[in-house]
Amino acid sequence: MTRKAFVGYVVVPTLATASYLICLWFFPNLAKHVLHSERGLVELATPLAFLAASCLGWRLLVKTRGAVPRWASAVYGLFALAGLFVALEEVSYGQ
Secondary structure, three states: OOHHHHHHHHHHHHHHHHHHHHHHHHOHHHHHHHHOOOOOHHHHHHHHHHHHHHHHHHHHHHHOOOOOOHHHHHHHHHHHHHHHHHHHHHOHHHO
16 A cells, blocks of 8 residues: 555544544534534535535546446446435435
C-alpha cells in the first residue's frame, strides 16, 4: 500500500472517528445540537453524500459506455438514479 493510500484509507478515517468520539465525550451538548439535530452537520451532509454518489454513478455510465457490458452500464445508471432519488428524499424534494 502506498503512503498516499494508507493516509486516505487508514489515517483519515481513524482521525475522523477519534475526533467524533472525543467530541461526544467532552462536548455532549455541542454534539447533540451541532451534529445530531435536524439541521445538524450529519443531517445536512447526508443528501450531499448521496448526490455525490449519484454523480459518480452517472460519470461511470458516461465514461465506460461501450467499454463494459450493457448490464454493467445499466447498473451504473440505476445506481445514479437511486442516489438521486435518495438525495431528493433526504431534502423532501425541496419542500
